Amino acid sequence: MQKLTDKAVEIDRSPMTFSERAYLPAIAKGLGTTIGHIFKKKATVRYPEQKRPFSPVFRGLHILNRDENGAERCTACGLCALACPAEAITMEAAERKPGEENLYREEKYAAKYEINMLRCIFCGYCEEACPKDAVYLTETVMPTNYNREAFIYKKEDLLIANPKNKESK
Numbered sequence: 001m002q003k004l005t006d007k008a009v010e011i012d013r014s015p016m017t018f019s020e021r022a023y024l025p026a027i028a029k030g031l032g033t034t035i036g037h038i039f040k041k042k043a044t045v046r047y048p049e050q051k052r053p054f055s056p057v058f059r060g061l062h063i064l065n066r067d068e069n070g071a072e073r074c075t076a077c078g079l080c081a082l083a084c085p086a087e088a089i090t091m092e093a094a095e096r097k098p099g100e101e102n103l104y105r106e107e108k109y110a111a112k113y114e115i116n117m118l119r120c121i122f123c124g125y126c127e128e129a130c131p132k133d134a135v136y137l138t139e140t141v142m143p144t145n146y147n148r149e150a151f152i153y154k155k156e157d158l159l160i161a162n163p164k165n166k167e168s169k
């Protein structure tokens, strides 16, 4: 009969030998493979007691930075939101009032700033786009949650603590 493809494999239908019928050589071969793995370097770790080191290029949770005087660096320019391929960043700009120079570094600041971590792909484009060194991706792994709302990180969640407040304590 003509073959439909050249991938057909001939099946050996010759009768099994005594050792094949006893299965013992096959069992010994299988055990040999198992025992061989005992002496190999383990591919797994005992998490959470043991943790693997992060890759040097790991990108985790974002922070919004302050300057050396504790003022917010973000000027709500929107470049991070523009660079974000996942459209995860939204913000609302506001104008700084006289007397607020210690709070906001520039004349404009982000009254609202949100990152939807369910959309974020941790590409780091927002960090690269920021002209004010305001947004950074840290080595903190995103905590899990059952509530979708908890993944919308607001400005209060992202902004680092004011170092000036620590000094005054």
Ligand code: SF4
Pocket (backbone or CB within 6 Å): 080, 083, 084, 085, 086, 087, 088, 089, 115, 119, 120, 121, 122, 123, 124, 125, 126, 127
């Ligand atoms: S890391 Fe990438 S996806 Fe996440 S907010 Fe920044 S630009 Fe958007």
Ligand code: SF4
Pocket (backbone or CB within 6 Å): 073, 074, 075, 076, 077, 078, 079, 080, 081, 091, 110, 129, 130, 131, 132, 133, 134, 135
């Ligand atoms: S984080 Fe940086 S890029 Fe984004 S709005 Fe603020 S200043 Fe602009």
